[in-house]
Amino acid sequence: MVKLxxxxxxxxxxxxTGVQFRAKGTRIRFGSPNxxxxxxxxxxxxxxxxxxxxxxxxxxxASAVIRQVVTDAVVAGVRYIYKKTDSGLRGNIGAxxxxxxxxxxQPLLHFIPAYPQIGRTTKNGTQYIKGIPVGESVFxxxxxxxxxxxxxxxxxxxxxxxxxxxxxxxxxxxxIVVHDAENESDLAAIAAKLKEGNQLTxxxxxxxxxxxLPELLELELSEDALxxxxxxxxxxxxxxxxxxIEQLEAAEAAGMPKFNLTVPQKLLENWLxxxxxxxxxxxxxxxxxxxPSTVIDCDGRSNPEELEAxxxxxxxxxxxxxxxxxxxxxxxxxxxxxxxxxATLLITGGDTLLAAMNQxxxxxxxxxxxxxxxxxxxxxxxxxxxxxxxxxxxxxxxKDLLAQLQEIICK
Numbered sequence: 410m411v412k413l414x415x416x417x418x419x420x421x422x423x424x425x426t427g428v429q430f431r432a433k434g435t436r437i438r439f440g441s442p443n444x445x446x447x448x449x450x451x452x453x454x455x456x457x458x459x460x461x462x463x464x465x466x467x468x469x470x471a472s473a474v475i476r477q478v479v480t481d482a483v484v485a486g487v488r489y490i491y492k493k494t495d496s497g498l499r500g501n502i503g504a505x506x507x508x509x510x511x512x513x514x515q516p517l518l519h520f521i522p523a524y525p526q527i528g529r530t531t532k533n534g535t536q537y538i539k540g541i542p543v544g545e546s547v548f549x550x551x552x553x554x555x556x557x558x559x560x561x562x563x564x565x566x567x568x569x570x571x572x573x574x575x576x577x578x579x580x581x582x583x584x585i586v587v588h589d590a591e592n593e594s595d596l597a598a599i600a601a602k603l604k605e606g607n608q609l610t611x612x613x614x615x616x617x618x619x620x621x622l623p624e625l626l627e628l629e630l631s632e633d634a635l636x637x638x639x640x641x642x643x644x645x646x647x648x649x650x651x652x653x654i655e656q657l658e659a660a661e662a663a664g665m666p667k668f669n670l671t672v673p674q675k676l677l678e679n680w681l682x683x684x685x686x687x688x689x690x691x692x693x694x695x696x697x698x699x700x701p702s703t704v705i706d707c708d709g710r711s712n713p714e715e716l717e718a719x720x721x722x723x724x725x726x727x728x729x730x731x732x733x734x735x736x737x738x739x740x741x742x743x744x745x746x747x748x749x750x751x752a753t754l755l756i757t758g759g760d761t762l763l764a765a766m767n768q769x770x771x772x773x774x775x776x777x778x779x780x781x782x783x784x785x786x787x788x789x790x791x792x793x794x795x796x797x798x799x800x801x802x803x804x805x806x807x808k809d810l811l812a813q814l815q816e817i818i819c820k
Contacts, residue, residue, distance in 0.1 A: 411457045413626060414482045415619070416475060416509070417493040418464040418500050419759030420766070421802045422616075424776050424785045426493045427458045429619040432778035435628045439774065455628050457487075462763070464495070465553060465728065468504035468568045475505045479512035489609060489626055496524040496615035497548035497804050498536055498556050503568030506585055506613055510571060515611040516583040521599055522561055523590035524617030527782045527805060530591045534575035535559050547651040548804065553731060561587045580608070590617075600625045616783075636777065636788060638797050638818035642702040643745070643752035644811060647738045647761025648803025649707070660704055660811040666696050669708035672715045675734050676723060681744055690741070694748040702815045703752075705741060707734050707761075731760065739764030746791055753818045755784075755799040755811070762800050774798070780817060784810070 417423035423439060430437050437456040459478060463471035475492070482490060492509045494502055510518040523531040528539035538546040542559035549556050558564045562573045565585060572584030580586055588599050600621045603609055609626065612618070622628070646657060661667045673680060680686045697703045720730050735758070742754070742765040756762045766774060769791050776787045783805030787798045799814060807813070 410452065411482075411485070411487050412455045412628065413457070413489040413491060413622070414478075414487045415456060415458040415491045415493055416478060416505075417458065417460050418471070418495070418505065419462065419802075420460050420763040421759040421785075421800050422493055422495060423458050423460040424762075424774065424787065424800055425616040425779070425783060425802065425805075426491075426619045427456070428776040428779045428785045428787075429616055430456050430623055430628065431776045433623045433628075435623050437775075453629075460763075463505065464500035464759075465731070466501065468501050471501035472504040472508040475508040476512040479509050483513060490611050491619065491622065492518070492611075492613035493619065494520075494522060494613055494615055495802075496522065496527070496529040496617065497538065497546070497551075498522060498543055498561070498564050499548060499551055499554035501568060503565040503571070506565060507569035507571040509611065509613070510585060513611045517580060517608065518585045518611045518613055519588060519599075519603060519608055520561070520565075520585055521588045521590060521596065521612070521614035521618040523588075523596070524615045525590060525592045525596070526617055526620070529615070529617065531561060531587070531589045532591055533589065534561050534587055536561055536564075550651065552649065553727075580606070585613075596621055636795075636797060639751050639753045640701070640819060641697060641752040642755060642811070642815045642818055643697055643750065644702070644704040644706075644755040644757065645738055645742055645761065645765070646704065646706045646757045647735055647764075648758035650758075650803030652806065653757055653803045655808050656806060656810045657704060657706055659808045660702070663812055665702045665704055665811065666700050667704040667706060668693055668696075669706050670737070671708075672712055672719050675707060675716075675737055676719055676725070676730065678733070680737070681740050690744045690748060694745055694750050697745070697750055697752060701819065702811065704811070705738075707738055735760035735764040736768075739766075739768035743768040746794075746796070751794075753797045753799065755801070755814060757801055758803050781806075781810070781813060784814065 436453045438454045440459045461474045463474050530537045536543040543556050544559035565573050574581050575587045738761045771789050774787050776785050780786045784801045789796050
C-alpha cells in the first residue's frame, strides 16, 4: 500500500523528488491526476508521485487539482502527503499549499522550501538563491512564472488567505508553517523535530527536504548500481532560464557544436515533416555521431521581435506558443532517435521532457538516481533500445554542467 503521496507541479519536479527515494532503493511509481490508482499498485510500492502539470494553470484551477488528489489520497488511507514545490518558488505556491491543507483535514502544513545542496536557502522567512533574494534573482525574470516577492509568506499570501507563520520554533494551532534552513544540518534538525512532535502527515518543500524523507518515514532502503552510458551526450534544451543559457554559452565556448532553432522551426507545426526539416535532422544526426557532445537549443533569447510577430501571424496565444515550442523539441527528440542516434540524452525543462515522453510513447519513467545535484538519471526503452536519460529543471546546475556530465558519461 502507498505510504507516501508526492505531488509535483511539473515533470522535472516529480523526477528530482522521486529520485531521492529511488536512489535509496524505495519502490516508487509515477501517476497522473487522472490515473491515481492508490489501491491498484503492487504491495511493495511505497511512494506514489503524481505530476499535476499545474505550474502554468490559473491559481483556481491548480487549487482544484490539488484538492481533488489529496481528497482521494485521504480516502485511500495514504498516511503521508508531500507537496513538492519549485525551489525558486515559481508556480501556484499559495493556491496549492492552501488546497492541500484544506483537503487533508490536518490543522498544519509544514513547508520547508530550502534546497541547500544547490544554494537555495531560507533565512528569516526569505528565500535566497545563492545569497540573492529570490525576488531579485533570475527567477524574478521567468517569462511565464516570475517570482515577485522574496518573503515566503508574501509569496504564499499572494494566492490565498491561509494563516501563515514563519520560523517554525513554536507551532500555531492551524495554518502553514514556514521553516528556515541554510544547510543540510538544518534540514536534519527540522526532520527530527517534526518526527518528535508527530508532525509528519502533511509536509511541503522541494527536493532538498525530500532527500531526508526515506529515513524519516522509515521507508525500505537499498542501493542500485549505475547503468552503462552511451558515450555521447545530446542536450535538448527547452529552457530559457538564465542559468541554463549560461550553461549553453559555456558549452559552446568549450567547442561543443550547438544548433539554435529558428523562429519558423520552433513555431511551424509541420516543419519537421518538410524537406527542410528532414534535411536538418539528418545534418544534426551526423554531427551528433561525430562529436562527444552536441546541443540543440530552442533559443529563447534571440529575435524576440521576430518571435512575437510570427506568434501573432499564426494566431497563437503565449500559452499556445509555449506548448508549441515544447512539442517541437519533443518531435526533434523522436526524429533523432528514429535516425538511429545513440547517445545519452540530457533534456532541460519540464515541458520539454514531458513533450519528448509523449512523442516517444512513454507513459512511465523510472528514475535511478541523482548523478549531480539537480540532475536525475532515468532510463527509457524505445524501439528495442534502452536510453539513459538525464533531466533537470532550467534553474539547476553550475556554469560548467555540460562539461561535467560529458566527463561522467565518458568515465
